[in-house]
Amino acid sequence: QKEVEQNSGPLSVPEGAIASLNCTYSDRGSQSFFWYRQYSGKSPELIMFIYSNGDKEDGRFTAQLNKASQYVSLLIRDSQPSDSATYLCAVGRDDKIIFGKGTRLHILP
């Protein structure tokens, strides 16, 4: 079982709709959870982090964490073409971060 799993996509979402990205992790000792955005040919950029169960909102982005289910999600409201990118879920434990392989998101104009 991979430590951090994501659907590779592509996930196609119409402009203005809500994009929902999901991630599961295997280690219950994981302490912190991150979403990175990576545009094609660019480096990953941190957009959200969450430590506690529940929701965390920042602008159009909401991160959701359910430790009992070992599940993390990212919601993007009012999706824009500029949101088209690969989204990497990452889990922090033991001084380092383990990344998923990412979900490609395509926002349809």
Next chain:
Amino acid sequence: DARVTQTPRHKVTEMGQEVTMRCQPILGHNTVFWYRQTMMQGLELLAYFRNRAPLDDSGMPKDRFSAEMPDATLATLKIQPSEPRDSAVYFCASEGGVVPYEQYFGPGTRLTVT
């Protein structure tokens, strides 16, 4: 503004040659990570340092890869000899801000070994 820098940005070399990649972390950050990214494997951690001391290099092929941090402003990743399967984008990231585990990535070195 503060950012991680990496050189070179692109490198094309022949199999068997030595490759050295350099990274300058954000000033004041005390932890530096080296990652490799390929389509097949995604983002893999190769090695990382804290306060210049190597903490974990279990992700690196030991026979050909080496990572060092000669001072607080420079981290290096060396491949000798290089092989075609080493072709990938190599990222350096630094950490040391307010948010635990928050890493800032450099622009990467795109390595092609022919």
